Amino acid sequence: MAMMNLDSILEGRRSQPHMLVEVMLDLQDQEGYLPEEALKTVSKELGVPLIDVYRVAHFYKAFSLKPRGKxxxxxxxxxxxxxxxxxxxxxxxxxxxxxxxxxxxxxxxxxxxxxxxxxxxxxxxxxxxxxxxxxxxxxxxxxxxxxxxxxxxxxxxxx
Amino acid sequence: MPRVSHAKDLEIIRTQVDGKRNRARLEMVIPNGTCCQASGSAALIDAVRAELARQGLLQDVALRVTGCLGFCEQEPVILIEPGNILYCHVAAKDAAEIVSRTAKKGEILEQFLFADSVSGKRIQQESDIPFYKAQTRQLIRMHRFVDPFSIDDYIATGGYKAIAKVLAGVKPEEIIAEVKAAGLRGRGGAGFPTGRKWEEAHEAPGDEKYVICNADEGDPGAYMDRCLLEANPHEVLEGMMIGAYAVGANKGYIYVRREYPLAVKHARIAIGQAREYGLLGDNILGSNFSFDVEVARGGGAFVCGESTALMTSIEGKVGEPRAKDVHTVKEGLWNRPTVLNNVETWANVPSIMMNGAKWFASRGTEKSKGTKILALTGQVKNTGLVEVAMGTPIRTIVYDIGGGPKNGNKIKAVQTGGPSGGCIPERLFDLPVDFDALWDAGSMMGSGGMVVMDDKTCMVDVARYFLKFLQDESCGKCVPCRVGIDRMLEIVTDIAEGHGRPEQIPLLQELAETVAEASLCGLGKSAPNPVLSTLRYFIDEYTAHVHGRQCPAGVCKALITYAIDAEKCTGCGVCLKSCPHDSITGEKKKVHIIDAGLCQKCGICISECKFDAITVK
Amino acid sequence: MLQYVNVMIDGAPVRAEKGTSVLDTAIHYGICIPHLCHIPGIHDMGACRLCIVEEVKNGRSKVTASCTLLVEDGMVIKSNTDKILKMRKNIAELLVAQAPNSKAIQDVAVRCGVKDVRYPFRNENCVLCGRCVRICKERAKANALGFIGRGKDRHVDHPPGRLMDYCKNCNGCIMFCPMSVTPCGGPMKKGQERLCGQCDSQLNADAQKMPGVCVWCELGKGFQCSRYLAV
Structure with missing residues (x-):
């Protein structure tokens, strides 16, 4: 289910490293946080080294790596x-x-x-x-x- | 075939909208920006709409939902035309009465009119309210005519006429000359001449160029860019189109911070509509100019307001600034020539093209032209967005427009420019709002935040607040900014907590000066301003903390104690219930006592006590 | 074809290849500008700011890092004005207060004229010069290290999981780390950190009398001055 939604977020943005922040913002809005597995997929699909994905996740305040409350x-x-x-x-x-x-x-x-x-x-x-x-x-x-x-x-x- | 393929199509749309408007007897304008929604405007709009339908007035009365009109303190408001009548603090439950009496019968309901705080008199017309009287509203004035979801509304105000005029035969060089002659300077902070920026980008070699609208507005205490983008997004788009045509760009970005969901939404809708109308895309208005815009969202990082950091952020990377020895107008986004202006700057462009440089330059001071929107907030009666001609003295803004202190305390200073700016003391309030004058006073215009502080604000605490902010928001790349801010905070914290040493004050000064010069980007270079300006104007407060071990404003927790005034305490128990640290005891209807050992001096009891019984020493 | 430009550094006219940085040019000509985060041949990030210089243009001078400043024809650079020396000293003082347990940083501090440290020592293990990160990315192409977080939370880390999943064992990060390659006689225990400058180098000399030209000093070996690395 979550993977399906990730597909729709990635749609039209694959292999475009500059969409990283946008993809992650959409993921954050949808899931309420950034699941580790999803980030690995994002890294592969966009062609961005995983370390850079994590750097972005830690740099911007909008992102949370832990699930948030109701x-x-x-x-x-x-x-x-x-x-x-x-x-x-x-x-x-x-x-x-x-x-x-x-x-x-x-x-x-x-x-x-x-x-x-x-x-x-x-x-x-x-x-x-x-x-x-x-x-x-x-x-x-x-x-x-x-x-x-x-x-x-x-x-x-x-x- | 796009809907607008020629300038005359704009005229047609305009006549249609006007025709529709003329059929309505009365117009009710209800602003619904983020701040209005915080006051409950959405419920009010629903109630008014339902009521109009119930009473069969939908044909007769036009209801227009717009962006913010500026007077946030009084929201939710309804503006009724004709008559320019402003109803303030309207709640959803008042809808029935307003519709049946004002909309149906034309009565004016006294109780909703603005009450002047000095005379207590009710003021009927919006334009007579002191808050609006001393303003020169050029940009905000348009908001009432435009539903941000309707491109037709914008066209009806004469929108997209400027780009039509430009595309009909004004050369890029002529546009740049006009903007230069107007003396437009960047509204985002530093006040760099916009025309010169465009000229450099125009002359920079390369086919691929970009224009960017900076709507990151990270300055806490400023929100005019949010308001402009929410209320009149097409005006910003049109400005960007003109700029793009002038420098030869075919692609633009609007970089909006994610904390402004409504602005993101409105910008996206506006772009969608402009594309649908053919005002964005290929061969705009039948010319050979093609241009498109995309929204890029910021992820919540103050440093991304810095131009190079913003551009790396659009590129999908961590928003760290880079050395700016080569300017972004030559090597910006993806190392292409890029023009970056903020929302307010872009919004000023269409009217310059329509009315001419002379008209624009007729307002303002010698080197700062036009009007500036300021966000007047803090300890002042009337808060909201204020648009004044450049050169208006701070005193006029704080006392005439702002109505003076909120709680009867004495106003001490005004903080301008956010974390990059400084504090200007009351005795300098005759300074004009002008890029250079504020700079000389050790502050800066910034994006136009103006936070009023009274004598209950401790300036050491203010410096500490900004340093804490910057410590979080610094990207951490270079030593002077990362370590320097950290060490400045360490010193200021020592001072605020009562163990400051006299030699720390000159050390603070020296460190601040080093950080200001040696840092990599604009954030670091301006980071010491709050410290330097408070040291410059409020050194006595620092010495009181260091030598006297006291906080004159009663703010710094380590230097104060709380007690309950036995004369005033009624024993109501509100403080006892509200204290999160269980430090208050007492029996009902008897004087309560604060246990100084448990008290965290959080101040919650003070804000809850209705009898002012809690004292701070 | 290589293009050359003429630059004036500290009053000396020098010729430099277009596209090189002012710092590299100065090092090439034996003009000593203290630096820490720079490694020849690796992308400069301008993090430590020790190599700040004044660029004089149209009668106005601007302070900027010389490692990220590319040479331009007619450029006038001053690397040892009183103002620059004072700021450089302040920055070195900040650095040594963060990480007194590195000989390289201690030496740099003494070289920049730090006599006493006016901040409480912190005894950290990293000054975020980013040498390891850039070596890992640019030379080893491993992308195993990166700066995580921002502001005071910024630190060097690897992606979640095991470091060995990414690391290529090139040892570059360790070789170029100013902390690990030259630990000083210490390490100084917590609470006993001090500015030492006790090592037997010419560093005990008065910084004001320190030569502005490179004398292949011991210090250079210590913090891997580009002069040594470039040979």
């Missing part, structure tokens, strides 16, 4: 979001999920990523949940969003 929460840490407190959002995630940006929770539900700018700077801080953009985020709003995404209902009681 929910991808992307926190924008661009300048405009930074001065409006995107640090707090990162702290919220770290505290709440116990993972660092770039990681996925153990149950595979949530991946948290940081991005340098999504270009909606006037409305910062911005969080992108899967493909929907959320503006003027606060740690509180993010907490609820993550709880919802994780399917957890946690309530801290007064001591």
């Amino acid at each position: 929910n991808v929460i992307t926190i924008c840490t661009g300048t405009a979001c930074h001065v409006r407190g995107s640090d707090l959002l990162v702290n919220q995630v770290k505290g709440q999920l116990g993972i660092e940006p770039g990681d996925t929770t153990a149950d595979g539900q949530i991946t948290v990523e940081c991005v340098n700018c999504v270009g909606a700077c006037a409305l910062g801080p911005i969080v992108v949940h899967n493909e929907s953009y959320c503006k003027n985020m606060t740690p509180g709003k993010l907490r609820k969003k993550i709880d919802k995404a994780a399917g957890v209902k946690k309530e801290k009681k007064h001591a």
Whole structure:
């Protein structure tokens, strides 16, 4: 199945080394990550040494070599979001999920990523949940969003 | 037979669109760019469309979904014509009321009008809103007329007339002379004269040449290129066509970063439509000029905004810059002569060809002509895209257009040019927006990001933020950039964490100067700017960190402590619930306490507390 | 037919074949420009930036690496101005602070006039000069090594799986590595790294008095100066 789809991505691009980045972006979008086997095929079909395929995979932020979670929460840490407190959002995630940006929770539900700018700077801080953009985020709003995404209902009681 | 094979075909399409528009009594324009969507514009559009259908107004009222109109803070907005009425902060639930009262009966609904923050007065017309008043909108103004999915809309605004005019008998040399006379300079950062670039590429030997549109826009805090490409992609295409004709290129690329999915989509659709109409392809408009464009996506690397890195990225490789001793206009993409301009530069080209160099050069300063779009963001009331004539003082932009500080704090500086730029202190706000003036002040125009900072922003922290950014984004190829940035960050971190030593400040300065000169590419050469400019204007903040062990702005965590003000705390428990580190304790309705040992100073409690009870010292 | 151009390096008029780099030309004429990542006959990448020079053009000077700068007729190059010497020293200081356990790098640092190191030592094993990567790609045509990652995460690695699936055992990577070919008397233990310059070469001399012309110094043997490699 996955191979079939790889075929359609490679269609019309075989033996064209300059299509490497485009092919890998399509693969990333389709699979959510770059499977090792697929990269070997890409290397062979495009005629690019495997080392160069891996260099590209590690160089661009868009690529991930590990499967990502069902929910991808992307926190924008661009300048405009930074001065409006995107640090707090990162702290919220770290505290709440116990993972660092770039990681996925153990149950595979949530991946948290940081991005340098999504270009909606006037409305910062911005969080992108899967493909929907959320503006003027606060740690509180993010907490609820993550709880919802994780399917957890946690309530801290007064001591 | 292509749909447009002659200039007169454009006229026909234009009349058709105009005819259709004249049949509608009222036009509702709803922008739907990325930023608008973040505010919920998509739901609003669906609601308005459904409501128009329900009330049988589809024939009567034309609904046009466009790209961003610039005033992002107030989104989602609806612009109603005729009347130039702007409704701000409209939600999907308001659709029924707006359609039944404004669209049907022509009433103006007071509650949706823009409220002036000073006088509290409601302002009816868009053009009277202070945010728009001091602007000179040349490019953004067109967005309201164009549905980015419709090539017809663009043609109706006079689009593709410039390329038709050029192909009807303007020589490449004449185009280049016109662009040179206009004084157009690259909007991507360095401000290199566009005409000279074209001239060198035109004169470079070779049959195979390329033009590239740089829509990588990696500068965090700038998004005008995204907005232009999303809202009016055909204008960019037309600019590229004119440039390609002038230098003798037959192939173009639009390099868009993948973080801008909407811009990628719109550019692809626009290219598809232009091909269908015969405006891209062989023998365009019956001439012997052939040209095609492809979209190449960037994979998320700031360094790919650098010209040589961008080109290697299009070639499908790792985006590492190479030495630029031979310019890309001679040896660029695939070692062929290549012209690279950014989105805004290309978008300015069609109007220069239509209206002439004189018209373009009538705005601006002696050496910076035309208008510039700036992304006004940060701690200022009105944020959004601002288009001003070059030479407008920063003060006008921050205070008149931006409306001054957001939270009543004092504005301290404005950061321009992103990670390659610097911070300009408040006392220099009379500086004009001009390539050279900003450069002389130790910053740069960059692509036009303008992040306003107030006295709650620590400049050492700002320098540290940019260094962290650059440490990640440097390709790592050359020593001064990779190791130099790393060491600068080490020093600045020492200072921010309260164990800075006095001798580190001159070392930082010396290292920054070396990195600025010895690095391989533009990223490294401009990387020390945030450090150098903060050292130049805010040295007192550095010394306060080093000698006084304090952070005047209350930002640097190692130098501050959190406490709860017993007078203000109501014991509501919000901070307790929100603290991710369980460092707050207290009983309901009684004063809560922060355990300084557990507190990570993350600031979440401060943003959650409704009573300002948490203090930072 | 070979074409020649006339170039001025440090005031000396020299003739160079078109297409060669300024660094190669300087080495050919015995003008000493310190360098690290350059290997004769291998594609230059301009990574170490030690070989920076000033190119004077129309009264303005531009700092650039001489290994990636190709000679052009009438070119004026200055390799030992105060400004260049200072920057070169700063770069060498950065390098030696990263990897004090290489004699080659220690020697280069002393040659460039580094007297003390103002940054904490890091004791890394690689300075990413890329000699191994380029030898592997260009000479062995094995493509077994490459730079992986970017910025501070950049490192040299092989594709996933076993290195021996790709490696042709030419040993080029080891021979040309400034770390492995000349380990110094150390290795210095963590926390005890220092700038030594103790080796019995002419390097203990004052850098200011160091000759600008090549004297076939010991240093050259140490870090495989192209002068030796070219012979």
